[in-house]
Amino acid sequence: MPIPDRRTSGKEAKTAAKDVFSGDKGEEGSFQKAGKFVLSSKLWEHSTPSKTCDVLITFPKDTEDYTVMWLLSRLRARVPDVDVHVRQMAHSPVYGFYLTSAFEVFLQQAENLGLRKKLRTGGMTEYKYDERASFENSDDPTVFFTSGERQSMILEMVNDLRAVQGDELGKIKFVEGQQIVPKLLSDGVVEKMFPLHNSDDLAKLRKTWVSAFFKKQPLDDICQYFGVKIAMYFAWLGMYTKWLVAPAVLGIITFILSNRGEVTRDWCILFFNIFNIVWATLFLEAWKRKSAELAYKWGTMDMPSDALKEPRPLFRGDYQPSEITGRIEAHYPSWKRNIFRYCVSLPVILTSLGVVMVSMLLCFEFQRWVDSMENPPKPLKFAPKIALAVCIGMLDDNYKKVAYHLNDKENYRLQETYENHLIIKLVSFQFFNAFMALFYIAFFIRDMDRLKTQLAALLITKQVIGNVKEALVPFVKQKVKEWKLKKQDAKKKKELDEKEGKDKAAGDKKSDKPKELDSPLMNQAEIESTMAEYEDTFEDYLEMFIQFGYVVLFSSAFPLAALCALLNNVIEIRSDAFKLCTNLRRPFGERVENIGTWQDAMEVMGVVAVMINLALLGMAALCRGCSPT
């Protein structure tokens, strides 16, 4: 039962591609015709298409029409509040569902989301539908909800499309009450579902965030646009960067003083060591407070109980009625998971880490053996480095596979727990990958000078490469993609022009309307669907975690580590922001209470730092005590 489109008042509606299925009666044949009805370039530039579409669902290239129909009919029948418009993409035979909803529906839905809104009388409070009149702008559809809020509500509604008994699509059999769209997404039947960018907000963020280098980040705006999870990452990164100023300054002083004789150096480094550990502890504590403040401000302080959260689509278990909601749900006993975790995952991970470590150490030894030769043949000179790179590459790939496989087998019910356990597994490997060489130099070879140069080289190259990889490469890639599409456009246009020319030649005179209709052949949604996905905050946190490790573990060897980190992070914040605002599809806003496992990981790093620093201190004392070998 499609409800009438209440938003077709704007100019966009007139020029927007015609709905292929206006109702359930749509015929399969009409898909093919849809390709012609595309947006005019000039109109698109001026229009704000995200208002007619909040969320886009796309299908893979070879999707059968039956699949699209199947989902469409279910969406229309069971989630009538969501308006679904089907359009064929201009440049591929791919279909897209353009989802949006009416303002009145949003007004009703908003209460479920627990949004906090401004009152007319001032002050914020939780939005209630019955009291909507007392909220500021509640009669203005264009202003009252942010695009992020609308998108979250659409997502909520779409995710609430649940299977009834007997629902099946090809090989996929749904269980009663299962969420259909997430399941289809995880099975690859639906290619992507993503919210559209809002060019106004994005332009504002570009100005106040990406290019405002030394200004405070507009965290509330980021939270509103990208959601709490991403805003939390940037809040953390910002705070970390600010805190880095202290060890950076002290590091410079230590660096200068440590060149004034051995005794001064020893004292400086001892002091700097202790300062670093105190600094790390204080920072982690301070962040806990700050994160609680932010969670309170952003309304994620009291998240619903885990038992009430939806399970991951890939969660397996015996289906039985839930004790809480009464709905049929998958259950998986935690003892089974624990047995697997401790008796399979843990030994496998430990063995893998052992293999990684031993392989790396053997490569290092190989290097040392080559270095000790007086005149090594040239190919042998580079052999250890190549061996190490190949070794790490292969191990990394295999380890990742193993980690994902084990984590899948552990079968966590919630996405959050799944991610947290995956983080632990992946971070363990990366820890070795990042620090093994330094441990080897510090504790096995015991060459403090080499440690210093190695650390400096690692820090600088890693950070430069990181920034290039993160921002420059995707930017260029996206530009190339767009350029290719434009070329394709031009080609099509030319063909059309030629055709038109023939038509003209046939004597039929018309206004230049059709020309406008098919010129750019791309709308915002289509451009965005070609963009890469924002993978998750994982990679960003990982990079920072490793950097935090360099700063706290080996600062005594290279006091300028914090300065390098500081310089990097000033750029990192903006390059991460740039990446999000330019090259990537908009992610759905995720609601988190804190930075999760990363806090624990950094606390463990703090403990390791105490031990490593004490060991370095002891090593220095021993090397001073004994004769120089």
Next chain:
Amino acid sequence: MPIPDRRTSGKEAKTAAKDVFSGDKGEEGSFQKAGKFVLSSKLWEHSTPSKTCDVLITFPKDTEDYTVMWLLSRLRARVPDVDVHVRQMAHSPVYGFYLTSAFEVFLQQAENLGLRKKLRTGGMTEYKYDERASFENSDDPTVFFTSGERQSMILEMVNDLRAVQGDELGKIKFVEGQQIVPKLLSDGVVEKMFPLHNSDDLAKLRKTWVSAFFKKQPLDDICQYFGVKIAMYFAWLGMYTKWLVAPAVLGIITFILSNRGEVTRDWCILFFNIFNIVWATLFLEAWKRKSAELAYKWGTMDMPSDALKEPRPLFRGDYQPSEITGRIEAHYPSWKRNIFRYCVSLPVILTSLGVVMVSMLLCFEFQRWVDSMENPPKPLKFAPKIALAVCIGMLDDNYKKVAYHLNDKENYRLQETYENHLIIKLVSFQFFNAFMALFYIAFFIRDMDRLKTQLAALLITKQVIGNVKEALVPFVKQKVKEWKLKKQDAKKKKELDEKEGKDKAAGDKKSDKPKELDSPLMNQAEIESTMAEYEDTFEDYLEMFIQFGYVVLFSSAFPLAALCALLNNVIEIRSDAFKLCTNLRRPFGERVENIGTWQDAMEVMGVVAVMINLALLGMAALCRGCSPT
């Protein structure tokens, strides 16, 4: 307003020393006379004096009568439900308050404690005074409450003796609402306050626990007699000992197999290593469950909120009305504590640990230098060992002082948090003390054979010394003390006999009653007041923590570590039990929810174990890979 003594029905009352203050009218002069009225030895042996006294309060030797009077009058006036009998001790000019209460009072008090009692209809439920008739034995004063329960109620009532405005005793000024007795205890005005043993229960425990070597520990009885905290320790120790069977057996197998060639050894040790880490993780997880079960069973699952708990007597702060109870309470802002913790405590502790480490390493190097000499002069041979011992001794003393001082300054509100933070500080030192030598041998000298012998020697000597120190020494000390007192008794008796002889000679004939009256001159309470105090579970946990460390950190070097630990612990359980049941004053039962910081400490040990074992593995690979140096 003293209430009439309702328990003077037994024979004890007739022979018990006369109340010096029977009412508030007691004169100070009568103290001196009290010394004569002492228990007959034979009667004491048969009597059950703990029924007339649940808790004893004693004062230091040089206490002025005024102090005793001051406290007595306040106890009598403000806690009239507690019966206080003042008696002078037989062997010293020390006064004792013998505290007990009437059964009716206990019946009323019990509800506050949240005791769970058996119903007449079967099953346990929380005791309610209004429904007392439905509980089993609720009409039998001798059976209904255990001695531990009675003592807790007395303690609760005595601790509820609070200062009113203007209360002061000498230099001690009380704040309104402050608990008087804990404050006097911490200031040393009251020497001890302790509950008396119950010889029946103790005899039962001796039979079912101390001497029942291979039987299950009667945990519920222990909990009833010694309280949850101590029972929790023994439950943990019991479970740990049981779990040790697996690594002990595997350790033996590894030990045997590892003598069959290098390759077998490497694989065995790798497997054993991984097994140990998995084992440690599983054990810690399993204990968490078990501990929750026990806390539920023993009724400490839902402890009152921290805000409602009484502050430590030594807690300082600004006095202001509590937001929760409305009572005037000391407040200390947590930011002040945190600044001190992170900016003073942490650097000081780190520096101290650094000093400890460097001093130890220098001693080791000294030793190595001496060992490398061909013919060292004799005094030099022992010098490093002596240096190390002196060094450790001095550092330990100083470190302890520093740790206590810092912890006091951190000014924790609750005894529990105070203890937990003290544990962290003290354990850090002990960790270095216990493992530094092994780390030095493993990672600096890299002599795996020496590591093995050193580890074996350490484990065995430490455990033998530990058991001797813990059980044998206090036992002998107590026996010596008792023997001395008996000698003193005999002397006094002789004097009395002589005096009597004189009296007899004076012609006055009497029955031999007076002889019986003054013969042993000691009652149970007095004997117990000479016993040493049970310090706390700290030392016991610490010993086990270090042992756990030897087992999980270095098992690959000496696979029989777990076996040694197992053998030790079978004895340890009983020697700890013996100590508690024989040589020590009874402690008040403390209610805890879990083993607190020790769980965290052992989890950190688990993380350290992963790293150390991986490092040992890498070291072995390197030493195998490179030529033997």
